[in-house]
Amino acid sequence: MEKVRTAGGGGDKVGGDGDGSRHRTQQEEEKEQGQEAIRLSLVKRKKDFKHMERIGGGRWVNVLQGLELHEGVFSAAEQQRIVDCVLDFQDRGRSGLLRERTYSEPKKWMRGKGRVTIQFGCCYNYAKDNNGNLPGIMRDEEVDPMPPILKTMIKRMVAWHVLPPTCVPNSCIINIYDEDDCIPPHIDHHDFVRPFCTVSFLSQCNILFGTHIKVVSPGVFAAPTSIPLPVGSVLVLNGNGADVAKHCVPAVPTKRISITFRKMEDRKLPYRFIPDPELQNLRPLRYPPMPAPVNELVSSRAQPRPASTPLAQAQPASTPPPRAEPREEQSSEGKKWTRDSPFSSEDFPPLGSLSSAGKSQQNKPHRPARR
Numbered sequence: 001m002e003k004v005r006t007a008g009g010g011g012d013k014v015g016g017d018g019d020g021s022r023h024r025t026q027q028e029e030e031k032e033q034g035q036e037a038i039r040l041s042l043v044k045r046k047k048d049f050k051h052m053e054r055i056g057g058g059r060w061v062n063v064l065q066g067l068e069l070h071e072g073v074f075s076a077a078e079q080q081r082i083v084d085c086v087l088d089f090q091d092r093g094r095s096g097l098l099r100e101r102t103y104s105e106p107k108k109w110m111r112g113k114g115r116v117t118i119q120f121g122c123c124y125n126y127a128k129d130n131n132g133n134l135p136g137i138m139r140d141e142e143v144d145p146m147p148p149i150l151k152t153m154i155k156r157m158v159a160w161h162v163l164p165p166t167c168v169p170n171s172c173i174i175n176i177y178d179e180d181d182c183i184p185p186h187i188d189h190h191d192f193v194r195p196f197c198t199v200s201f202l203s204q205c206n207i208l209f210g211t212h213i214k215v216v217s218p219g220v221f222a223a224p225t226s227i228p229l230p231v232g233s234v235l236v237l238n239g240n241g242a243d244v245a246k247h248c249v250p251a252v253p254t255k256r257i258s259i260t261f262r263k264m265e266d267r268k269l270p271y272r273f274i275p276d277p278e279l280q281n282l283r284p285l286r287y288p289p290m291p292a293p294v295n296e297l298v299s300s301r302a303q304p305r306p307a308s309t310p311l312a313q314a315q316p317a318s319t320p321p322p323r324a325e326p327r328e329e330q331s332s333e334g335k336k337w338t339r340d341s342p343f344s345s346e347d348f349p350p351l352g353s354l355s356s357a358g359k360s361q362q363n364k365p366h367r368p369a370r371r
Contacts, residue, residue: 033285040160040285044071049241051225053211063211064225066195066239070162071230074153074199079232083201085149086174086257089118102143108178112219112251115181120146121171122270124189137191137268146172151278154261157197158282162234167195168279169261177249177256185213185221185248188237192262195238200229201257207235209245219251 024032049064074082093103093116101123108114123141125133146154150172157163171192175183185208188196208223216222229235237247249258264273 036159037285039072042072043160043162045069049227051209051245053224053245055211055244061244062240063245064209064227064241066237067209067227067241068162068236068238069227069229070160070234070236071232073156073160073162073234074232076232079201082149082153082259083257085147086118086176086201086259089147089174090116090176093118099142099144101138101141110218111180112182112184115178115183116174116176118174118176119143119171120150120173121169122264122273124171124173124191136189137264137270139268139270142270142272146170146276146279150259150261151276153199153259154279155282157234157261159285161284162236163195163197163261165282165284167193167263168282169196169263170273170276170279171264172259172261175258175260177252177258179254180219180251181256182219182221182251183249184215185223185246187243187246188262191265191268193265194242195236196242196260196262197234197236198229198258198260199234200231201259202231203252203254203256204228204230205249205252205256207247207249209241209247211245213246213248221248221250223248 046069047067049067049069050062051064052060053063055061055063089098089103092098093105098118101119103116103118105116106114120143123138123143125135125138128134154163154169158165158168163169206226206228208221208226210224212224214222227235241247
């Protein structure tokens with residue numbers, strides 16, 4: 001089977017028919033690019049956040065300058081595949097099948113403490129540890145490399161003008177919140193360049209901003225302003241919104257997942273870090289204007305018809321469209337794949353080497369991935 005890269009680096013799809021592999025025609029490529037351009041044109045983008053604070057008793061500054069909120073980047077079906085993979089990573093971490101520094105699940109000894117973290121690309125140390133290591137990237141530690149589904153998300157965000165091609169992420173951290181978990185006020189470490197972004201799943205929550213955020217009680221914070229994060233939205237942090245204002249997530253009322261993507265400073269790269277060739281030379285789609293074939297596709301969309309693929313559903317994530325199961329076929333290896341979406345139901349790798357915990361459990365039957 002032949003692999004064909006979608007326009008704009010949105011992801012890889014497997015092509016071909018029962019008689020063997022074939023090259024796509026120019027008409028097929030233009031139709032696919034037109035479909036992607038339709039969804040791209042319907043992404044909701046808010047870039048005018050404003051909250052003025054007096055800095056250091058001097059001039060007034062918009063501390064939210066540089067923040068952007070993008071909605072509709074990932075369809076409801078794509079979000080579900082991403083969540084399924086994250087929960088499978090959690091199962092693997094609990095079974096000791098990820099590197100020791102990749103997976104962390106502290107005991108919940110009080111409200112607001114105990115969220116699960118899964119790190120790919122680098123090991124970030126949140127606070128000074130018992131060995132005297134300061135907060136920042138631990139260059140001599142290894143974690144698992146970026147899984148395919150997360151690389152597909154990065155390609156989509158660069159292609160759809162969410163992240164600039166000059167700042168392609170090469171690390172990420174997944175936060176899995178249970179009820180009452182939170183993230184305290186902070187400014188992201190400058191071992192990571194700006195901008196960076198976080199994608200929200202499962203439930204909406206507020207993120208708080210301000211130069212001074214008061215900790216009222218465990219998981220409860222008082223801040224001068226807040227921004228709602230809809231399910232499936234991408235919040236980009238840059239400028240004052242990343243470096244002047246602190247931000248935090250108060251105790252969540254229900255389960256939530258966030259994935260934060262960041263690019264490491266070159267001088268802070270882990271010693272054994274190898275750049276991923278799939279994340280090199282990414283480029284955004286042409287936008288605006290939309291390609292000519294899009295006009296025909298827009299006209300055809302006026303006629304009622306069932307949505308056949310996740311990529312055809314261009315409604316914003318805050319009002320998710322009716323779920324439509326993408327068509328599945330069999331590859332030559334017998335694995336299922338989805339014709340119309342770069343997010344495969346099996347889009348995660350055999351991650352890294354076994355941790356010490358995993359070695360002691362090698363003879364135990366592996367719990368099947370949650371689906």
